[in-house]
Amino acid sequence: MEDDIRIQDNLYQAVNGEWLKTAVIPADRPTAGGFTEIDRETEKIMMADFAAFAKNEKSSDIAGMEDAVKLYKKVLDIDKRNAEGIKPLLPLLKEIEDLKDVADLNSKAKDFLYKGLRLPIRMGVEADMKDATTNCFYVLGPSIILPDTPYYDNDAGKQLLKVYEDMALKALAFTDLPEDKQKEYIADTLAYDKLISKKVKSQLEWADYVKNYNPMPLEEVASCVTPFDIKGFLKEMYGDRAPETLIVYDPKAVKEMSSYFNEENFELYKHWLYVSTLLSNANLLSADLYEISTIYRRTLLGIAENPTLEKQAYQVASYCFSEPVGIYYGRTYFGEEAKKDIISLVEKVIATYIKRMKENTFLSKDTCEKAILKLSTMAVKMGYPDDVREFFKKLKVDEDASYFDNARNLSLEKIKEEFSKFLKPVDRNEWYMPGHMVNACYDPSRNDITFPAAILQKPFYSLKQSFAENLGGIGAVIGHEISHAFDNNGAHFDEKGNLSDWWTKEDFEAFDRLTKDMIRQWDGIEYHGGKVNGELVVSENIADNGGMAVTLDIMHQSNEDFDKYFINWARIWCLKAREEYIQLLLNNDVHSPAELRANIQVRNFPEWYAAFDVKEGDEMYIAPDKRIIIW
Secondary structure, X not given: OOOOOOOOOOHHHHHHHHHHXXXXXXXXXXXXXXXXXXXXXXXXXXXXXXXXXXXXXXXOXXXXXXHHHHHHHHHHOHHHHHHXXXXXXHHHHHHHHOOOOHHHXXXXXXXXXXXXXXXXXXXXXXEEOOEEEXXXXXXXXXXXXXXXXXXXXXXXXXXXHHHHHHHHHHHHOOOOOOHHHHHHHHHHHHHXXXXXXXXXXXXXXXXXXXXXXXXXXXXXXXXXXXXXXHHHHHHHHHHHHOOOEEEEOOHHHHHOHHXXXXXXXXXXXXXXXXXXXXHHHHHHOOHHHHHXXXXXXXXXXXXXXXXXXXXXXXXXXXXXXXXXXXXXXXXXXXXXXHHHHHHXXXXXXXXXXXXXXXXXXXXXXXXXXXXXXXXXXXXXXXXXXXXXXXXXXXXXXXXXXXXXXXXXXXXXXXXXXXXXXXXXXXXXXXXXXXXXXXXXXXXXXXXXXXXXXXXXXXOOOOOOOOHHHHHHHHHHXXXXXXXXXXXXXXXXXXXXXXXXXXXXXXXXXXXXXXXXXXXXXXXXXXXXXXXXXXXXXXXXXXXXXXXXXXXXXXXXXXXXXXXXXXXXXXXXXXXXXXXXXXXXXXXXXXXXXXXHHHHHHHHHOHHHHHHHOOOEOEOOOOOHHHOOOOO
């Protein structure tokens, strides 16, 4: 605790101030504290295990782990990677260089997709918002270089584009392109990116998730994206079972695609594709090319160094074989006693949420009953999956092939797996987060919450912490994820995960007024020279508010002290970050800055004022008529 800061004036600094003074951010990370410290410890443990696996000092019978270790060793073989240099990538770059025209691209579109090359539009497969049991095919515009569209009109964006240009020129020097061509390729890449940036959604627009759902007949999409032959592409992909309706996530980017992709500017596209392919694959090659490929990212995050080779190897293996690695971590380091205790806590939070819904003052009986049904049918994924999916069991690493070829092949299999889902029903048992990830999530299309094993440790949770501390930590996070079922996005989905108007008009208008109150409470708060965009962060703030409300209710059912609850709430958001990363999050992240999450939400609840005798005049005080409790 910070002795010279009153908790009534700044909860976050009072709890975390002493640590923040001395904490050192690792050279290869943008942050320290909270989630990061747990992730570092998890990574340290798992790196030691992988090193032991590689030396045959340990073994695992979990399907996929053997191949994960093989890939780990491929990354570590830096001498072979350095000897190969850029050679493994040159055939792929030559394919791009040899593209003649749009017709040639159309004939190779399926092959390019499977090779991970960027087509003029992005495409994918996921659960249909209107029918969560089936998968739909969706389309959207290409990705841009900068973090968000507004960057293209400010000095920070111009500086980042210069960093990107310098990085690309360094990488292009390794190719067999003459120097004048290298400069032409990067100039065309930046020109094409600028065209795209005028059409794609901003991060603020993406935050309104429900507006992603824009069904369009294939014929209409085809007329918009011509000369790209999406009908021929889908015919080759799915034959007679090709979709007749596509879900357009980014209507402007699709409908106005002719402004950035057409016969006349095909060379711009081709050079953009060449440069993006070079940079996205350079990390699989020599040490020099890996370093070059990370310059932009390191600048964006303010990171001084890349991870060590050993850490890179673990990160690659644990990403490509995420499910087996997560199950290994969960079975090895997450005990059954803790799992049972956490599940009982989830059940208590859901039961209390149901109680609160029944006591709700702005919902009609009909809407309330449907909200309770949604809570009652919410699935809980705790720790790690029971078994490895067949897909991961089939992934293989060829010990005779290079790291580059193995990485490319694994990527190919993952792309094939995603697009094959269109012809299959939704697998509601699939986990979006592996057991070794320090995070949690709610999926509106499945109406489920996921808590990987790695987050279920101090300060979020421990059998050795008090009940109040666990409630202020993982309890509030559990409540947060449940509350996403009733935030401004999740509220549009019913208990089966379908996009559905299950509210009465009057009830939703009442909820919408509260949502606008939450936006106003946060909008314009000054932070590190910038301001919070209340509309961008509203869904996460509604979730924080709901998570705190339900767990404070549970606190009243216990005999524990509320001060321990609030102190641990502040502790889990403890974060020391590089200034570049702070600015990136402030402008683009749907989550509010960690310090504000700790300090702002508590002021809405009477328990906060009682716990620390907070009075008018204290900085952590707001008037009762300004306090917001939604759920």
